[in-house]
Amino acid sequence: MEKQFTLRKNEDFKRVYKKSKHYYNRDFTVLVKNNGVNRPRIGFSISKKVGKAHQRNKLKRRLRSIVYNNYRYINNVDIIIIPKKHTTDFTYDKLKSSLGHVLNKAFKEKKINYVK
Known part of the structure; x- marks a missing residue:
């Protein structure tokens, strides 16, 4: 994925954590916040509780x-x-399918089917 589509700075992650809408299913939590840029930016937060480094990667x-x-x-x-x-x-x-389910819930207001 191109760098312009990723969240990289700690300040960006903190801003999304503080002022975002949260969407859940049993497999994922998704935080969504408007950014004022004409492109989506996506970040992943995978805890060490998830598994060893090769599993997380x-x-x-x-x-x-x-x-x-x-x-x-x-x-x-x-x-x-x-x-x-x-x-x-x-x-x-x-x-x-699981990620698509939670992202479709997040973008239901915008009438977007995210994962096809």
């Missing part, structure tokens, strides 16, 4: 792939995706 690579294939459907928001501990055992398709 594999999960992050899969999530980046899912988001990269579908980011063109949204604009003007900062998103932080926080997976739960048991998501390291999921297949790619299960991750895609």
Whole structure:
């Protein structure tokens, strides 16, 4: 994913954590905040509780792939995706459907089907 589409600075993460809407399902927590930029910016927050480094990296690579294939459907928001501990055992398709479910809940107000 290109750098312009990622949240990288700690201040950006803090701003989203403080002033965002939270959306949940049993597998993910998603924080969404308008950003005033004409592109989405996406960050991942994966705790050490999720697993060892190779498990977290594999999960992050899969999530980046899912988001990269579908980011063109949204604009003007900062998103932080926080997976739960048991998501390291999921297949790619299960991750895609679960993340799609919570993101569709988040963007229901905008009438966007995020993951197709």
